[in-house]
């Protein structure tokens with residue numbers, strides 16, 4: 001790995017994004033629209049205060065997963081990845097280049113979505129707001145890392161999108177958003193312990209409910225960061241220089 | 245398999261010395277198909293070597309093996325004295341894939357700037373590469389808005405920025421008009437004859453044989469001929485490369501074992 005090449009890759013990806021207004025809208029606007037919609041649906045009930053924070057952890061994850069898996073798959077099908085792998089670019093440069101570029105987008109996304117939820121939708125948060133942003137960024141990075149991993153198994157953009165239900169929906173159903181995790185049947189609750197999204201939702205919930213959540217949330221964040229590192233490492237294993 | 249070794253640098257007789265690429269008993273299977281059964285060939289340094297043959301013959305597969313992105317069953321590929329694909333080679337070998345592999349959503353200049361950064365090339369290499377492929381007037385256009393021929397020139401330029409010792413070019417002149425084709429072949433010759441670079445260039449258009457210092461004819465994964473064009477014409481008695489190729493195919497069909 002080489003910092004010059006990693007940063008050049010990040011710059012190149014951000015330049016590509018700048019030309020792609022639809023993807024930028026998907027990253028920055030769609031989470032706000034969805035949050036706004038939910039706030040409106042549950043207007044006048046306590047539901048939004050219960051799930052609003054959790055959703056702040058779910059949307060960045062889903063959006064970044066889709067955007068990343070399609071972007072890297074395009075890189076495979078266009079032949080640019082094959083060419084890059086004959087250059088001094090290391091697999092780690094490629095993975096980290098993407099993680100950094102989408103990490104920067106994740107910070108923007110988290111700031112906008114969190115701000116929108118609190119000031120426009122009137123979400124009540126007991127803990128510090130900056131911590132919501134931290135968890136949201138980790139979560140978006142988790143989506144990016146899983147997207148990078150999964151795109152290695154997809155042959156077409158269509159397949160990459162099909163991975164969404166396979167990878168994301170189970171996590172969505174079991175993460176505690178619909179039914180609190182400790183109220184799930186024991187097998188399902190154990191399963192959810194192995195799903196990184198669960199920790200993001202736990203963390204968001206804690207921040208929303210507890211005024212001094214830092215200690216409690218640190219463990220959750222550590223688990224998410226571990227899952228990010230693991231996915232990136234596995235992802236660079238699925239990047240093969242030699243293909244059939 | 246090197247039945248004709250009259251080149252300027254006797255390719256094949258002493259693998260490794262004076263040879264940019266030495267392929268020995270390469271066996272490649274893709275899917276269920278044996279694409280290259282047992283291929284041995286040498287590419288001499290400092291020349292423009294053409295790899296000609298009908299499509300489906302295995303040209304791209306051989307090139308992929310040389311740049312180290314093809315899974316191979318067995319055999320050895322040595323490039324500039326190192327095993328193909330080894331990390332020491334990654335800034336010494338430039339590869340242009342058959343379909344243009346550049347970013348359609350970036351401008352020509354931004355594409356080349358990225359590849360220059362990755363290859364550690366100096367800044368002015370971008371402008372030089374743009375001039376070499378005659379895309380100055382499109383330098384700031386997004387690659388997605390260019391024609392197919394222009395796009396493949398961007399893809400070529402992305403390999404030129406690194407000024408590699410060996411350039412492996414998969415059908416770089418397909419779909420270009422005759423003037424541009426001539427200019428690019430002249431560029432290849434200059435790189436080889438004036439700067440000592442080695443160019444390994446494939447094409448399925450037999451006419452391009454006249455542009456190469458040396459020719460490899462590849463059909464169904466087998467090298468039918470490895471010589472200069474005049475030698476090939478003399479040996480087959482054919483008037484041009486296309487006729488010579490047909491003569492060799494007929495010869496091989498009539499006499500499947502000893503033809504080579």
Ligand SMILES: Nc1ncnc2c1ncn2[C@@H]1O[C@H](COP(=O)(O)OP(=O)(O)O)[C@@H](O)[C@H]1O
Pocket residue numbers: 244274275276277279297298299300301302303304305306
């Ligand atoms: N990814 C692949 N999987 C399976 N077979 C392939 C693949 N790519 C090419 N082939 C087969 O390998 C053979 C040689 O292809 P190729 O090297 O691309 O030939 P050329 O470049 O001379 O047209 C063809 O029969 C082709 O169908």
Ligand SMILES: [Mg+2]
Pocket residue numbers: 299300303304305342414
């Ligand atoms: Mg080909």
